[in-house]
Amino acid sequence: MLTINNVAFSYPTQPVFADLNITLENGEFSFLIGKSGSGKSTLLQLIYMNLLPDTGEVNVAGYSSKNIKPKDLPFLRRKLGVIFQDFKLFRDRNIYENISFVLEATGISKKEIKKKLNDALSEVGLFHRRFSMPDELSGGEKQRVAIARAIVNEPILILADEPTGNLDPESANEILEIIMKINNRGTAVLFATHNYEIVKRFPMKIYKLEDGKALKGVIKQK
Numbered sequence: 001m002l003t004i005n006n007v008a009f010s011y012p013t014q015p016v017f018a019d020l021n022i023t024l025e026n027g028e029f030s031f032l033i034g035k036s037g038s039g040k041s042t043l044l045q046l047i048y049m050n051l052l053p054d055t056g057e058v059n060v061a062g063y064s065s066k067n068i069k070p071k072d073l074p075f076l077r078r079k080l081g082v083i084f085q086d087f088k089l090f091r092d093r094n095i096y097e098n099i100s101f102v103l104e105a106t107g108i109s110k111k112e113i114k115k116k117l118n119d120a121l122s123e124v125g126l127f128h129r130r131f132s133m134p135d136e137l138s139g140g141e142k143q144r145v146a147i148a149r150a151i152v153n154e155p156i157l158i159l160a161d162e163p164t165g166n167l168d169p170e171s172a173n174e175i176l177e178i179i180m181k182i183n184n185r186g187t188a189v190l191f192a193t194h195n196y197e198i199v200k201r202f203p204m205k206i207y208k209l210e211d212g213k214a215l216k217g218v219i220k221q222k
Contacts, residue, residue, distance in 0.1 A: 001024055001025055001026045001028075001060070001061065001156065001157065001188055002022070002023065002024040002047065002059070002060045002061075002126065002157060002188070003022070003023050003057075003058075003059045003060075004020055004021060004022040004038070004046070004047075004056070004057075004059075004137075004214075005021060005044075005056050005057045005058075005059070005124075006019055006021060006053045006055070006056040006057075007019075007020040007021075007046065007053040007055070007057070008020070008053060008054045008056055008212075009039075009042065009046065009051065009053050009054050009057035009060060010054060010219070012208065015212065016212065017037040017042075017212045017213070018030045018211070018212030018213065019037060019056075019212065019213055019215060020043070020056070020107040020212065020213060020214055021213075022043075022207055022214050024157070024188055024190060026039060026156070026186075026188060027093075027186045027187070027188055028185070028188050028189075028206060029180070029183045029188070029189045029191070029204045029205070030189070030190055030191070030205040030206065031041070031191050031192075031193060031199045031202075031205070031206045031207070032097050032190055032191065032192040032199075032206075032207050032209065033192075033193060033194065033196065033199060033206060033207070033208050033209070034194070034208055034209030034210060035194065036194065037149070037211060039209050039212075040115070040161070040162070040192040040194075040199060041161055041192070042193060043209065044082070044161050044190070045079070046058050046065070047157075047159060047161065047190070048060075048076070048157050049065060049068055049073060049076060053065055053198050054067050059077060060076070060079075061080070061157065062082070063076045063085055063107065063117075071157060074105070075219060078090055078106065078153050078155070079153075079155055079156050079157065080153050080155050080156075080157050080158075081150030081152075081153065081155040081157070081159070081187075082150060082157045082158075082159045082160075082161070083143070083147055083150045083159070083160040083161065083179075083222060084146060084161050084162045084163075085148050085161055085162035085163060085165045086146070086166065087134075087142040087146045088146065088193075089134040089142060089145060089146065090134070091134050091135060092132055092134070092219065093130070093133075093134075094130070094131050094132060095126065095129055095130050095132055095133075095145050096117060096130045096131060097135070098134070098145060098149065099117050099120065099121070099145070099152055100113055100117055100151045102149055102153060103116060103117065103150055103152060103153065106153070107166045109128075110207075116150075116152050117130075118130075118154075118155070119189070120149075120151050120152040121145075121148050121150040122127060122152065124144040124145070124147050124148045124178055125144065125176075125194055126141060126144050126145060126148065129141065138169060138171070139166055139167050139168075140167055140168075140170075140171030140174055143163060143164075143166075143167060143175050143210055144174075144175070144178065146163070147163075147175070147178055147179065147182075151167075151182060151187070155187065156187065156188060157189070157190065158179065158182065158183075158186070158187055158188070158189045158190070159187045159190050159192075160179060160189060160190065160192060161192050162192055162193055162194065163179070163184065163191070163193075164176060164177055164192070164193065164195065164198065165194070165195075166211070171175075172195075172198070173182070175202055176198060178213040179191065202216055205217070
């Protein structure tokens, strides 16, 4: 479902990846770890093709970085759900509006938008807060909204970019449990984190970004 083959990528003054290889199967959960500056966020941008590799190939959901056209990008991204560390919510829109804009561009009916949105908010336990403004929510609730926004299109792959990084331990555990539940229903997850304690608790596949490569299975599970 996701293959990254021999990818090299550099910013103008900074090399990031030299020979990157990663695979993720349908429905699989994998942790992506590495110190700050190792390229976790850059890798996720390569997957949703906001960035393209200098050499090598990223292939996700049948779309290849070698030949994808700009007009195809929206269709690729509808198959992906992205969860950011800093939530990226519109402060001038309520929770319903923050999520509905994701669906409005797809051309589905208002009735279908309402159903999908209500289902997503119910999944993360926030249906009762659908008309609240972001500033009325706690950090954990904001991240749950971000998860609802990520799953509302029923993606095949969730890209989670340090989703627990700004949260207290209790809220972080709640977010991780929600993402695990989504994965158990068949959605693949690539979960980027610098929190090794979280990683040690779960026997999932692990990739560690180091020296421009991805080392597989580098943390011993308890």
